[in-house]
Amino acid sequence: MSDTHAQFAFVRSKMLPEAPPPASERGAAKWVRQNFFSSTINTVMTIFVFVVVIQIALTVVPWLANGVWSGSSLSDCREALAGETGACFAVLSERWNQLLFGFQYPSELYWRPLAAFLLLFVAIAPVLFQKYVPSKMLIFTALYPFIAFFLIWGGSLLTPVLALAGFVVGYFVYTKLVAQSFALGFFGGLFAALAFWILSGYLPVEGILAIEPVESREIGGFMLNLILGTVCVSLSIPFGIALALGRQSSMPIIKWICVVFIEFIRGVPLITLLFVANVVLAYFLPPGTNFDLILRVIIMITMFASAYIAEVIRGGLAALPRGQYEAANSLGLDYAQSMRLIILPQALKISIPGIVNVAVGLFKDTTLVSVISMFDLVGMIRGPISSSQEWNGVYWELFLAAGLLFFVTCYGISQYSQWLERELRTDHR
Amino acid sequence: MADTAPQMHVSDEVAISIQRMNKWYGTFHVLRDIDLTVYAGERIVIAGPSGSGKSTLIRCINALEEHQKGKIVVDGTLLSSDLKNIDKIRSEVGMVFQHFNLFPHLTILENCTLAPIWVRKTPKREAEETAMHFLEKVKIPDQANKYPGQLSGGQQQRVAIARSLCMMPRIMLFDEPTSALDPEMIKEVLDTMVSLAEEGMTMICVTHEMGFARQVANRVIFMDQGQIVEQNEPEEFFNNPKSERTKLFLSQILGH
Ligand SMILES: Nc1ncnc2c1ncn2[C@@H]1O[C@H](COP(=O)(O)OP(=O)(O)OP(=O)(O)O)[C@@H](O)[C@H]1O
Ligand SMILES: [Mg+2]
Numbered sequence: 001m002s003d004t005h006a007q008f009a010f011v012r013s014k015m016l017p018e019a020p021p022p023a024s025e026r027g028a029a030k031w032v033r034q035n036f037f038s039s040t041i042n043t044v045m046t047i048f049v050f051v052v053v054i055q056i057a058l059t060v061v062p063w064l065a066n067g068v069w070s071g072s073s074l075s076d077c078r079e080a081l082a083g084e085t086g087a088c089f090a091v092l093s094e095r096w097n098q099l100l101f102g103f104q105y106p107s108e109l110y111w112r113p114l115a116a117f118l119l120l121f122v123a124i125a126p127v128l129f130q131k132y133v134p135s136k137m138l139i140f141t142a143l144y145p146f147i148a149f150f151l152i153w154g155g156s157l158l159t160p161v162l163a164l165a166g167f168v169v170g171y172f173v174y175t176k177l178v179a180q181s182f183a184l185g186f187f188g189g190l191f192a193a194l195a196f197w198i199l200s201g202y203l204p205v206e207g208i209l210a211i212e213p214v215e216s217r218e219i220g221g222f223m224l225n226l227i228l229g230t231v232c233v234s235l236s237i238p239f240g241i242a243l244a245l246g247r248q249s250s251m252p253i254i255k256w257i258c259v260v261f262i263e264f265i266r267g268v269p270l271i272t273l274l275f276v277a278n279v280v281l282a283y284f285l286p287p288g289t290n291f292d293l294i295l296r297v298i299i300m301i302t303m304f305a306s307a308y309i310a311e312v313i314r315g316g317l318a319a320l321p322r323g324q325y326e327a328a329n330s331l332g333l334d335y336a337q338s339m340r341l342i343i344l345p346q347a348l349k350i351s352i353p354g355i356v357n358v359a360v361g362l363f364k365d366t367t368l369v370s371v372i373s374m375f376d377l378v379g380m381i382r383g384p385i386s387s388s389q390e391w392n393g394v395y396w397e398l399f400l401a402a403g404l405l406f407f408v409t410c411y412g413i414s415q416y417s418q419w420l421e422r423e424l425r426t427d428h429r
Numbered sequence: 430m431a432d433t434a435p436q437m438h439v440s441d442e443v444a445i446s447i448q449r450m451n452k453w454y455g456t457f458h459v460l461r462d463i464d465l466t467v468y469a470g471e472r473i474v475i476a477g478p479s480g481s482g483k484s485t486l487i488r489c490i491n492a493l494e495e496h497q498k499g500k501i502v503v504d505g506t507l508l509s510s511d512l513k514n515i516d517k518i519r520s521e522v523g524m525v526f527q528h529f530n531l532f533p534h535l536t537i538l539e540n541c542t543l544a545p546i547w548v549r550k551t552p553k554r555e556a557e558e559t560a561m562h563f564l565e566k567v568k569i570p571d572q573a574n575k576y577p578g579q580l581s582g583g584q585q586q587r588v589a590i591a592r593s594l595c596m597m598p599r600i601m602l603f604d605e606p607t608s609a610l611d612p613e614m615i616k617e618v619l620d621t622m623v624s625l626a627e628e629g630m631t632m633i634c635v636t637h638e639m640g641f642a643r644q645v646a647n648r649v650i651f652m653d654q655g656q657i658v659e660q661n662e663p664e665e666f667f668n669n670p671k672s673e674r675t676k677l678f679l680s681q682i683l684g685h
Contacts, residue, residue: 321528321530323526323528323530324530324532326493326524326526326530327524327526327530327531327532328532329493329519330491330493330519330522330523330524330593331519331520331543331544331548331592331593331596332516332517332519332520332544332548332596333543333544333547333548334512334516337547337548341543341547342532342543345534346532346533346534349534424534426533426534426576426578
């Protein structure tokens with residue numbers, strides 16, 4: 001045995017250099033062959049798909065290319081096209097403002113929601129790009145809701161200032177009481193804020209430091225979708241976290257409240273909740289109270305989204321190994337600290353795709369408010385624009401535009417989430 | 430029922446005192462009438478077959494598991510359901526786990542400074558200095574800015590030890606710190622533990638590393654079926670085991 005070994009003994013003294021692959025393994029020709037014509041079935045499929053794509057392009061391209069961009073009615077478009085196929089984009093150039101802002105928002109005030117929209121990016125930047133934006137900017141993020149409210153709804157500057165002051169009062173009471181117990185601090189703060197808001201409701205603020213007010217029913221178009229989407233998503237994430245943690249709680253009352261809430265909301269279609277917001281809530285309110293419809297809808301959509309996000313986050317929490325909780329505990333971190341510093345950062349990271357899924361779905365679902373006769377983007381198209389004499393019969397162009405607006409927003413959200421997932425990945429070697 | 434084992438008292442100061450402690454998982458009686466006194470500076474090794482309750486015992490000491498009967502006093506503080514006491518005890522008692530349990534979303538340095546900053550309210554700068562000091566002690570200061578996922582198992586376990594030490598604990602608990610490691614990494618972790626023992630840290634280690642037990646332990650405790658069956662100083666324990674079960678266990682892990 002050992003003899004043969006000695007006979008064949010061989011030690012490589014120099015490593016061979018890496019050689020390039022043969023020509024058939026390189027270049028575009030190889031790529032096409034491998035990906036499109038590698039087998040009979042593959043070849044047939046390639047030809048079939050090619051034909052279908054050409055057919056679609058042959059109908060769509062002229063329709064787009066011949067599109068008429070000016071004119072004040074559908075018949076103007078037909079005249080301009082003189083029998084050829086072509087889109088009537090004139091409806092967009094004529095009614096773009098209604099699609100974006102609704103048909104009642106005063107046109108001389110368009111700059112206000114536009115400013116709010118631009119400031120939104122400044123406000124969410126420190127949240128979305130934590131590492132790259134100084135955290136002092138978070139102060140602006142905290143003030144942004146009040147600024148945006150003031151810009152969009154107008155009225156007295158004191159209204160948002162008092163609303164903000166309510167939060168400050170609540171927080172102040174919370175810090176005073178939290179040393180005794182968390183529950184006391186939380187409910188004390190909540191109660192103080194509520195009391196402050198109710199009392200300040202009696203202040204005659206109307207007209208003081210005011211800009212021109214706009215009523216909720218005058219708000220519509222894509223702006224309404226954006227308002228509902230942004231507010232509901234940003235509210236439902238903290239509520240969803242609270243519900244998910246509550247569902248894990250060792251205190252049975254808290255646990256069951258969360259379970260019942262989540263299961264009930266998930267078992268009911270959103271549209272039902274919207275009808276409730278529209279009609280039924282009015283029965284429960286004292287007569288004569290004017291509880292803003294947009295606010296009611298925001299409450300309902302937020303509840304709906306919170307329940308879904310809570311379940312997504314619960315999945316993330318369940319995916320964490322028990323050792324993480326134990327390590328956090330064994331170092332002496334208390335419940336709040338271990339959640340905030342150890343558990344949630346990891347659970348939320350796992351939950352990003354699910355949360356984004358809910359957020360994108362929710363944003364698109366805001367178009368459901370058109371069913372309770374609010375004039376959001378879809379409501380505008382189906383209502384005032386399609387039923388107007390000039391544009392009756394124009395569908396494709398309008399829904400194409402609506403689709404594009406939603407696509408751009410949702411695609412942006414999805415791209416961001418993928419970037420964030422890469423950014424948070426720490427396990428690469 | 431007092432400790433009958435001959436003890437080489439390192440000091441007379443009691444670090445941990447466990448009296449008639451019992452624990453059940455549902456109806457399953459995991460720990461039965463455990464009596465154990467650990468003196469400050471003592472190094473104790475707990476051995477025993479799988480499922481004998483070793484992990485459960487040391488996890489009761491820092492209240493990761495709740496005991497149902499009996500008394501546990503750690504460093505003068507009685508373990509009860511009072512959360513303040515539990516947090517106090519946990520910050521005095523460090524624990525090292527079989528699977529390291531580092532926080533994967535934080536860097537090595539952040540892993541080490543987190544608890545001092547949030548629990549002890551140490552200023553960040555100072556916490557980082559302490560952390561670097563202990564990372565140097567476990568011989569991986571150059572990895573401070575990496576993430577746990579980028580380290581080998583042995584390195585991760587040494588970071589876990591440094592993370593516990595950063596809280597300046599009076600007592601360290603080890604639950605099979607080397608049994609998830611490849612053989613060549615076991616030594617580096619044991620070396621760290623030996624040097625810790627030489628500095629006089631009070632340690633309780635659940636381990637099957639009998640060489641380590643011989644080298645550093647003051648006392649070896651043998652557990653079976655939720656009870657302490659035998660305890661003795663290492664030489665006596667290994668050369669002259671008293672009970673049949675200990676003999677059987679020793680022949681299984683030493684002989685072959
Ligand atoms: N959470 C639990 N619920 C129910 N039974 C448990 C639980 N944890 C452990 N046990 C049981 O308690 C007994 C003691 O477990 P423990 O983990 O303390 O054993 P061990 O001595 O550490 O064993 P090993 O050497 O395998 O780690 C085992 O029989 C185990 O099945
Ligand atoms: Mg164990």
